Amino acid sequence: xxxxxxxxxxxxxxxxxxxxxxxxxxxxxxxxxxxxxxxxxxxxxxxxxxxxxxxxxxxxxxxxxxxxxxxxxxxxxxxxxxxxxxxxxxxxxxxxxxxxxxxxxxxxxxxxxxxxxxxxxxxxxxxxxxxxxxxxxxxxxxxxxxxxxxxxxxxxxxxxxxxxxxxxxxxxxxxxxxxxxxxxxxxxxxxxxxxxxxxxxxxxxxxxxxxxxxxxxxxxxxxxxxxxxxxxxxxxxxxxxxxxxxxxxxxxxxxxxxxxxxxxxxxxxxxxxxxxxxxxxxxxxxxxxxxxxxxxxxxxxxxxxxxxxxxxxxxxxxxxxxxxxxxxxxxxxxxxxxxxxxxxxxxxxxxxxxxxxxxxxxx
Amino acid sequence: xxxxxxxxxxxxxxxxxxxxxxxxxxxxxxxxxxxxxxxxxxxxxxxxxxxxxxxxxxxx
Numbered sequence: 001x002x003x004x005x006x007x008x009x010x011x012x013x014x015x016x017x018x019x020x021x022x023x024x025x026x027x028x029x030x031x032x033x034x035x036x037x038x039x040x041x042x043x044x045x046x047x048x049x050x051x052x053x054x055x056x057x058x059x060x061x062x063x064x065x066x067x068x069x070x071x072x073x074x075x076x077x078x079x080x081x082x083x084x085x086x087x088x089x090x091x092x093x094x095x096x097x098x099x100x101x102x103x104x105x106x107x108x109x110x111x112x113x114x115x116x117x118x119x120x121x122x123x124x125x126x127x128x129x130x131x132x133x134x135x136x137x138x139x140x141x142x143x144x145x146x147x148x149x150x151x152x153x154x155x156x157x158x159x160x161x162x163x164x165x166x167x168x169x170x171x172x173x174x175x176x177x178x179x180x181x182x183x184x185x186x187x188x189x190x191x192x193x194x195x196x197x198x199x200x201x202x203x204x205x206x207x208x209x210x211x212x213x214x215x216x217x218x219x220x221x222x223x224x225x226x227x228x229x230x231x232x233x234x235x236x237x238x239x240x241x242x243x244x245x246x247x248x249x250x251x252x253x254x255x256x257x258x259x260x261x262x263x264x265x266x267x268x269x270x271x272x273x274x275x276x277x278x279x280x281x282x283x284x285x286x287x288x289x290x291x292x293x294x295x296x297x298x299x300x301x302x303x304x305x306x307x308x309x310x311x312x313x314x315x316x317x318x319x320x321x322x323x324x325x326x327x328x329x330x331x332x333x334x335x336x337x338x339x340x341x342x343x344x345x346x347x348x349x350x351x352x353x354x355x356x357x358x359x360x361x362x363x
Numbered sequence: 364x365x366x367x368x369x370x371x372x373x374x375x376x377x378x379x380x381x382x383x384x385x386x387x388x389x390x391x392x393x394x395x396x397x398x399x400x401x402x403x404x405x406x407x408x409x410x411x412x413x414x415x416x417x418x419x420x421x422x423x
Contacts, residue, residue, distance in 0.1 A: 227400055231393050232409070234402030276376035301375070305416055306389065306409060308379055313390025314397070 047189050047292055049241065051165055054187050054290040055139050061286035062103070062143035069146075071284040072103065074268065078329055079105035079182045080112065081266070082211045085333065086127050086178075087116050089207065093177040094132045099198065099210070100166050100184020101136035102286075103146045104158070110134070111155040128156035135176075137161045137169075138184070143286065167194055171201045178202075181210035186243055187290065195256035195334075205338025208258065213287075214265070214330035215245045220315040221278065221325065225299075227314070228306035237295045246330055258334025259341065266329045271322040275311045276304075278325050378420035385412040 062068050083106065098106045110131065116124035128134075134156060138144040141162045147153075148160065163170060167190055179198050188194050198208050222240040229236050244252075246265050253261050272278040282288050299307075316323050335341065379386070389412045392405035 227393055227397055230400040231402065231404055274376055274380065276372050276379070280370075280372060302409075302413070304375065305379055305412065306393075309386035309390040309412060310393050312386065313394045 049187055049189055049290045050292050050294075051139075051167075051189070053294075054286075057283075057288050057290060058102075058138075058140035058286035059142045061284055062140060062146050064284065065146060067284040068103070068143070068286075071281045072105065074270070074327060075102055075105045075183050075285070076108065077268065078211050079109040081329075082106065082180065082182050082209060082331065083109040083112075083127055084115065085209055085331070086110075086130075087124075091177075092130045092132070095176050096131050096134045097171070097176045097179045097201070098134060098136040099169075099179055099181035100187075101138045101144060101160070102182070102184065103143050104136050104152075104160070106180050106182050107134055107136060107156065107158055108147070108150070108152045111152040126155070131156065133157045133159070135159050135161060137163045137166070139163060139166060140286070169194075169197045169201060173200050174203045175201050176203065177206050179206075179208045179210075181208075181212075183211060183213060185210060186212040186214065187241075191244065191252055192255060195252055195258070199257045199334075199336055202336040203338075204336055205341045206336050208334045208336070209332070211329050211331050212244070213327060214243050214249070215328050216267075216326060217243055217328045218325060220311060220323070221275070224275075224311035224314055225303070225307050227310050228303045231310075232300070232302050232306050238291050238293070239289055239295075239299065241289050241291045244330070249330055249332055253332060253334040256334075257337065259337050260333075260335045260344070262331075262333040264331050266331065268327045268329065269324050270327065271320065271324055273322050275308045275323060278323065374420065378416050381419040382412055382415035385415045388412075 098104070101107070107128075110128040111126050113126055114123050115127050136144065136158065137160075139162065144160050144162060166184065167188060179202055185191065185194065195208075202208060218240050225239045226236050229239075246263065249263050250261055253263070272281070279288075311323055385408070389405055389408040392408045393400060396404075
């Protein structure tokens with residue numbers, strides 16, 4: 001039997017034939033296309049985190065205003081470091097979006113006096129003077145409005161907007177001159193889609209500058225909880241949410257259409273008196289585990305006790321009084337494509353040898 | 364939540380901090396072979412830690 005004869009029934013079978021006009025291009029078209037499996041309309045969305053849980057965690061955390069403010073140390077620090085990157089862009093920004101604003105930490109950082117330590121005049125105006133209007137969006141009303149009465153609100157033009165979720169942005173194309181985001185997008189389920197949306201709401205040749213937790217953040221807690229779980233209960237349950245890795249971020253930005261990418265990493269190590277203090281602080285930050293298939297209810301007391309002992313043994317340095325916790329931050333800058341934008345030079349067109357310039361030798 | 368009230372986790376932490384010797388023994392036992400941890404591998408050490416913890420948490 002020839003091959004053609006075997007194939008023929010499949011082509012004729014009405015069940016296997018797609019009645020719609022095929023939309024694929026001629027190069028990939030094939031008269032006997034088989035469609036055994038059908039895909040649901042639209043892109044299926046990968047769900048990792050429970051959005052509702054995260055929303056509740058943020059709301060609950062922010063309702064305890066005192067604790068929530070006390071544990072803003074990382075968010076404030078990262079927002080400040082993120083805003084420092086604006087010093088390198090000599091522009092004014094009429095419309096800026098703060099994506100996932102938490103308690104408007106970016107606005108606070110922008111209004112800080114004298115942000116540029118290397119200013120030739122010795123002092124520099126706050127970054128907020130270059131921004132005409134900042135729109136802060138977040139899902140948690142309580143967290144977003146927590147500091148609405150603080151003095152920084154009157155120092156710049158600022159609106160707060162509560163959105164039902166951060167994964168679909170309610171803005172028109174080409175409406176912002178910069179999009180900033182500090183410590184929020186690590187909770188996004190569909191990062192490729194969000195980045196594509198950010199690219200579309202930016203005006204041409206405008207930057208997206210973001211910081212997120214990544215990779216090895218809280219690796220100490222992750223490992224010691226795994227060991228404690230294993231030894232006490234004989235199995236592992238995810239207690240620390242997964243995070244994107246540095247090496248993925250460049251690809252993600254590229255795929256979303258950003259140009260001239262800059263990605264860099266920074267570790268901040270914080271010392272806590274014990275693991276209980278660490279976990280309490282994470283909770284007060286609203287950064288507790290929100291993975292979809294997490295085990296509900298609190299950690300068992302046995303695991304908590306075992307975790308404390310293992311964490312100390314595994315990660316505490318000799319002579320330290322507290323336990324270290326690493327926060328790995330990924331900073332990213334991507335530019336929307338625009339006319340007249342600086343382009344990278346062609347490969348091999350360099351006139352200077354970097355080795356001569358930097359004084360490198362043999363490695 | 365009033366900040367003057369002691370949260371259960373704080374009591375827990377206080378009691379756990381009184382058993383550092385037992386905790387170190389248990390930690391050493393687990394970490395000594397952390398590539399092949401099994402359930403109840405260090406049950407004996409853990410029970411000592413737990414007894415100490417329970418005794419410490421009973422004290423006011």
